[in-house]
Amino acid sequence: MKIKTRIENLRLRHTFTISRSSEDVVPVVMVEVEHEGITGTGESSPSRYYGETAETVRSALESLEGWLATAHPFERQTVLEEALPRLSGLRGALCALDLALHDWAGRKLGAPLHRLLGLSPDRLPLTSFTIGIDTIETMVAKLNEAKDMPLIKIKLGTPHDVEIVRALRRESQAVFRVDANCAWSAREAIEKSHELKALGVELIEQPLPPDQLEAMEEVHAKSALPVFADESSVTPLDVPGLRGRFHGINVKLVKCGGIEPALRMIHLARTFGMKIMIGCMIESSVACTAAAQIGPLVDHLDIDGPLLITNDPYRGVEYLGGRLKLPPGPGLGVEKRTSR
Amino acid sequence: MKIKTRIENLRLRHTFTISRSSEDVVPVVMVEVEHEGITGTGESSPSRYYGETAETVRSALESLEGWLATAHPFERQTVLEEALPRLSGLRGALCALDLALHDWAGRKLGAPLHRLLGLSPDRLPLTSFTIGIDTIETMVAKLNEAKDMPLIKIKLGTPHDVEIVRALRRESQAVFRVDANCAWSAREAIEKSHELKALGVELIEQPLPPDQLEAMEEVHAKSALPVFADESSVTPLDVPGLRGRFHGINVKLVKCGGIEPALRMIHLARTFGMKIMIGCMIESSVACTAAAQIGPLVDHLDIDGPLLITNDPYRGVEYLGGRLKLPPGPGLGVEKRTSR
Numbered sequence: 001m002k003i004k005t006r007i008e009n010l011r012l013r014h015t016f017t018i019s020r021s022s023e024d025v026v027p028v029v030m031v032e033v034e035h036e037g038i039t040g041t042g043e044s045s046p047s048r049y050y051g052e053t054a055e056t057v058r059s060a061l062e063s064l065e066g067w068l069a070t071a072h073p074f075e076r077q078t079v080l081e082e083a084l085p086r087l088s089g090l091r092g093a094l095c096a097l098d099l100a101l102h103d104w105a106g107r108k109l110g111a112p113l114h115r116l117l118g119l120s121p122d123r124l125p126l127t128s129f130t131i132g133i134d135t136i137e138t139m140v141a142k143l144n145e146a147k148d149m150p151l152i153k154i155k156l157g158t159p160h161d162v163e164i165v166r167a168l169r170r171e172s173q174a175v176f177r178v179d180a181n182c183a184w185s186a187r188e189a190i191e192k193s194h195e196l197k198a199l200g201v202e203l204i205e206q207p208l209p210p211d212q213l214e215a216m217e218e219v220h221a222k223s224a225l226p227v228f229a230d231e232s233s234v235t236p237l238d239v240p241g242l243r244g245r246f247h248g249i250n251v252k253l254v255k256c257g258g259i260e261p262a263l264r265m266i267h268l269a270r271t272f273g274m275k276i277m278i279g280c281m282i283e284s285s286v287a288c289t290a291a292a293q294i295g296p297l298v299d300h301l302d303i304d305g306p307l308l309i310t311n312d313p314y315r316g317v318e319y320l321g322g323r324l325k326l327p328p329g330p331g332l333g334v335e336k337r338t339s340r
Numbered sequence: 341m342k343i344k345t346r347i348e349n350l351r352l353r354h355t356f357t358i359s360r361s362s363e364d365v366v367p368v369v370m371v372e373v374e375h376e377g378i379t380g381t382g383e384s385s386p387s388r389y390y391g392e393t394a395e396t397v398r399s400a401l402e403s404l405e406g407w408l409a410t411a412h413p414f415e416r417q418t419v420l421e422e423a424l425p426r427l428s429g430l431r432g433a434l435c436a437l438d439l440a441l442h443d444w445a446g447r448k449l450g451a452p453l454h455r456l457l458g459l460s461p462d463r464l465p466l467t468s469f470t471i472g473i474d475t476i477e478t479m480v481a482k483l484n485e486a487k488d489m490p491l492i493k494i495k496l497g498t499p500h501d502v503e504i505v506r507a508l509r510r511e512s513q514a515v516f517r518v519d520a521n522c523a524w525s526a527r528e529a530i531e532k533s534h535e536l537k538a539l540g541v542e543l544i545e546q547p548l549p550p551d552q553l554e555a556m557e558e559v560h561a562k563s564a565l566p567v568f569a570d571e572s573s574v575t576p577l578d579v580p581g582l583r584g585r586f587h588g589i590n591v592k593l594v595k596c597g598g599i600e601p602a603l604r605m606i607h608l609a610r611t612f613g614m615k616i617m618i619g620c621m622i623e624s625s626v627a628c629t630a631a632a633q634i635g636p637l638v639d640h641l642d643i644d645g646p647l648l649i650t651n652d653p654y655r656g657v658e659y660l661g662g663r664l665k666l667p668p669g670p671g672l673g674v675e676k677r678t679s680r
Contacts, residue, residue: 074455074458075458075459075460076458077457077458077459077460077636077637078458078459078460078463078636101458105456105458109449109450109451109456110449111449115414116445116449116456117417118414118415118416118417118418118441118445118600119415119417119418120415120417120418123418236607236611237611239611240580240611240612260458263607264607264610264611267576267603267604267607267608268607268608268611270604271576271577271579271580271604271608272580296417296418297417
């Protein structure tokens, strides 16, 4: 198969701030694989946190060109297994290739990915909509722009976290989730869980840094709310160690390396009786539609990437408030926009 | 979709004896699901050991008829999840439905199952051929009938196990595996492992009964050969508890409930660094071809069902000695034989 890559600069509707960083434009890597006249598309939103940039991801993918020339896209699992070491272990790059191969297979067979996997599209959970860190006034304004969203995810990790949630709660009856992105201590997490529960928060994402797994045992035992692993839950190999430390995991395609490892993480978490959320980065309709295709397997969705950007290069999953509608087309079901 | 079931009596080439039972004819349940003019076929070889008979499996499947009438075969994962309680937890019955739905999907999409799953058919391991318990003379005669098989699995659990293997070794340079089917103690397992290793045995299956998981820790630590779980490794939920107790697991479709749970067991075992074998019961080309379709994911195969019977109702995977050739057709790729 042939491979082509390019960088797209996604423009954010609002500057997006989480506990450790702030962004206005996010460069993502788009990949196309072509074989027998059919093109499959994938995407990777590189993460500095996981040691990636658009340039390293793109050049890792381009280095596969000669090797992929003799590989068949239907031998997806073999190709992906052998690609990871060739990509120097960059799972974000693997994700782009994984999505492109799944898109290719679905287009070749004339079926949407959820159908290849035997999933029921009407089992998709609602998605949440994310509000990044800002002044309380601006966060309230962003919330008021999202009046039709029944689930709101609030980024925390400030000196006045509970105050933020209290201010937002005054404006909205939506269900809230909070994401501390590693910014809390175990004591803070436990204390805040009780206040947040009283404010209608349903779950907490990644309260502590991932190197504090042992401290999570106390949080797991004493938190008033379920705690979900995100930075602690990168690949399938992480999942067994999260039992008794988190109630659920956040699976992100670009973090684990695409659909194949995401399915493994989902199976592992289910076996351990953990809840599962699928999340996203700042990314276009390509990656978020791929995530939605496997959404019927999980309990919670947080795939609002396309809602946070103003220049989505693709059309894919549709948003009706928090309700998702999978596109009818084959593969991922995404289509390039002709004008934007 | 519509469902039809029937019982086929598979006739054994030789009376088949393992440590706990002996058989000449094995009744299996065949299932056909039909939707939009396409028929998918599945099979279940019921196991008394797991509390099943052909009659209980068949009547459980027939009880689904009304419910399945409004279900769509493409919503496979939802149907199978909801079917298990309706089948009173009979995983053998679930397996037949799971295989039929995978066959249906592949036929509908015009692709063999291994292709839907993105697997490389040239990655199939060799299969072993099984020799049941008998007099040493008869076991030697059976071995001599299987001169073209490079891997031989020997059923043990007699008062003279090592003597059997020694007699067979005199006749053959094949790699041997042994299966004690729960008949040994921990001390016996450890002692025999050393003698068997010297006789060119590569692995031991299920030395102790499944209720002796703790005793397996010593066997795991002291065995000269890798030990594989079979009766201890029924469903995905069993796999986490096998770490540090077995080096590998034997996944059987009819034991776990079909392709979907088999994939979960494979992912779990891989995550835990365990080796994986796919095995079979006395079953026809339907179930063994289904097993072969996912064979590229595993390390060892023991899917010799069709070689042990004289009246296989289907044509499917082909055997060239221990080498398997997947059929080119869509779905499982099996075809009913017109005469036999």
